[in-house]
Amino acid sequence: MEGFATAWSVLTTTPAAFAAVAGVAWGIVGGALPGISPSIAMALLLPFTYDMEPISAIVLLAATYVGAEYGGSIPAILIRTPGTNAAAATSIDGYEMHKQGRGGEALGISLVSGVTGGMIGLIFLVSFTEPLAKLALSFTFPAYFALGVLGLSVIASLSSGSVIKGLMAGVIGLMVATIGTDPLSGVGRFTFDNAELLGGVPFILVMVGVFAVSELMSQAGKPEWRKADDAQTRIKLPSFRNWRKLWKSQGIGSGIGIFEGVMPGAGGSIAAFMSYNEARRWSKEPELFGKGSPEGIAAPETANNAVACTALVPVLSFGIPGSNSTAILLGGLLIHGLHPGPLLFQQEPEFVYGLFGGLAVANVALFAIGMLMLTPAIWLVNRPKPYLMACILALVFSGIYSINHSMFDLYVVLASGLIGYLMRLFGFPFLPLVLGLVLGYLIEANYRRALELTGGDHRVFWESSISLGLLIAAAVFILASAVRDAQMARRKLRAATQAMEANAE
Amino acid sequence: MRFGFGKITLAAAVAAGFLASTNAPVAAQEYPHSTVTLVTHSSPGGGTDVFLREMVGFLGKAMGPTFIVENVKGGSGAKAMAKLASSPTDGSIFYGTTPTYINTSLLSKLDADYTSLEGVANVFMDPQTVFVRADSPFQSISDVVAASKANPDSVLFGVTTPGSLDRQVMEKFKKMTGVTSRVITHDGGGDLLISVLNGTVSAAIGELQELSPQIAAGEIRIITTYTAERLATLPDVPTAREQGIDMVVNKFRGIAGPRGVSDEIKAAWSTGIQKVLEDPDFKAWYSAQSLVPAFMPAAEYDQFLNDFAVDQKAFLIEYGIIK
Known part of the structure; x- marks a missing residue:
């Protein structure tokens, strides 16, 4: 109850509520633009948050995430081009409904489901973050090392089919993470006596480059996306009777969204597709899926908005981001000197409860702004792509330069953009790079400090029960992915040999 | 290997002496600028930023001009030092010091380092x-x-x-x-x-x-x-x-300027800082923060900073952090 009072006083005395509304509006626009994922929409805003109050800055970023997860469904439904990866599942039934002239209804279902998923996710976030953070207080060096390893083990499951590429990208991230001051000896590593590098390569710059700049470069080589022919579409909210029919699929979406949001590495798109499949499995009318089923929109849209809230749980309690978007949010926290973990709740209760309050405002605002922003969002999606991309590039550069007035920062962004572009070209996944970069220091510093504690005795890693449990979890994760990959490869091989035999006959 | 903690203690004692005998020869003189910028490398809300922002209100009352705080972040103080080194020495711009800027100077090769700056007055010890x-x-x-x-x-x-x-x-x-x-x-x-x-x-x-x-x-x-x-x-x-462990450590917080600030300006700061430290409202704030007032005038503070840098360098070399 004390938390409610704190949240209320923060919302009434700071511009956080305004930031929540602005973030949702920007998120919807960014999410609606194909190519601008929630993480890119957040990365574009990040430089402008440097001089804000911490609470407003973080609410702005988190609200952008919320808005973008809904915004992505607009082009998914209207032009069959998902604005975000997580909206890809929505485009299956959403576009079918639009073809049947029920596009407004589809958008209404998406909006209501997004708000529902967000609210349920928020309740989970509020009730579970603090207990988890208290648990984090008993995390010692070996436990943090094991947590970092568990975070990295996600790489194995991500890039199915190209585990090698995932590992290569991860190693690049780990290598970049070694630049800066050595955590134990204090010696400068690869800093070339440059004071800008004493604190390491700021991973925000790398993320903006790898996500945003490389996306702009690759968009330049792609044809124009389709334009919405009917810009006059209006949102039609489902009636209570129709909404009740969606409860089951929304429940499935919320459950899966909550689970996937908390799990590192999963994120919105996996949650969306999983809940689409589950909603079909448990539906009374599974035959309608793929032919314009409202449930096929409700489930994934509930799931990806639930993820947008619950993905904050591991970030706030352990400082471990599970996805690109939350990695950027972590960057935003660090910029303002807010170190996630158990102390955050003791030292900055106004911030934590203000953030929860801001997210509640964002989810409510999503409902109103979702309807208001539809026409401008469609208008923007229908502008010529070159103009849009040029504007976004200008936004990136002016934003980055305004942080430190530093050309060095711009070069880092450009170089990361080039690396990101090459990675796209050769099919390397990004998340391993980001995880390596963000977790590399954590793993190295805690590994070495754990050994410092024991005078070089490695037994410390399995004598601590938390560390042992996490390391086993990481091993199970890697093994399961390896088994799955092997099965898939065998299935492919069998299919190929069968095809060859058929040809031979 | 030598440490300068004894010297720091001495400096604090001298500072206390200065506080006792408030001599203010230039108090009546006008400060030559209506606006004075105080640069800090700390981000808004950081330790030095909070200290400076809290102090400027009282400084304005004591010295006349309007003081503004500018956050020049980046490179752990390197950016701020570069800005100060290329700024005029006419008393319009100063830097809020902490041990960080000396450490950064020693850990990296900079065009403008702590030697480009000059101590003007110390205010507190943490x-x-x-x-x-x-x-x-x-x-x-x-x-x-x-x-x-x-x-x-x-x-x-x-x-x-x-x-x-x-x-x-x-x-x-x-x-x-x-x-x-x-x-x-x-x-x-x-x-x-x-x-x-x-x-x-x-x-x-x-x-x-x-x-x-x-x-x-x-x-x-x-x-x-x-x-x-x-x-x-x-x-x-x-x-x-x-x-029985004869060691007094003081993490300083003070004011430095680009090298070459005139004696009149330094004297004005000397008077100004002593005045704000006596201000009862400011006193209430810094006592609550457990900051210990430790005024040092320019010549003494500059010497103190140089000694600090020598000790810090010796420490960094002894523990293999720099060569």
């Missing part, structure tokens, strides 16, 4: 303290020394970063008392606090400002302060000196 978890058996640093001597592996010391002032203090403490327990470095004050709370390290060095929420919550205790006298806010906590 007291460094030794703290333990509330349920720790240690009541004073003498207990820690005894336990460590009995079994060096039973005690672990915690400090923030490897090149920090508190690591230097801890290493010097080990040398003075002859204890050999290991020193564990961290990424910053927050991490160190967690290590103390979950029992990873037995005793650590920290600043009161950062620790106050946990002290108020009864989760940690201060067992010793590295100050010349007991702190007014912690009258029951003994100093290290009382326990």
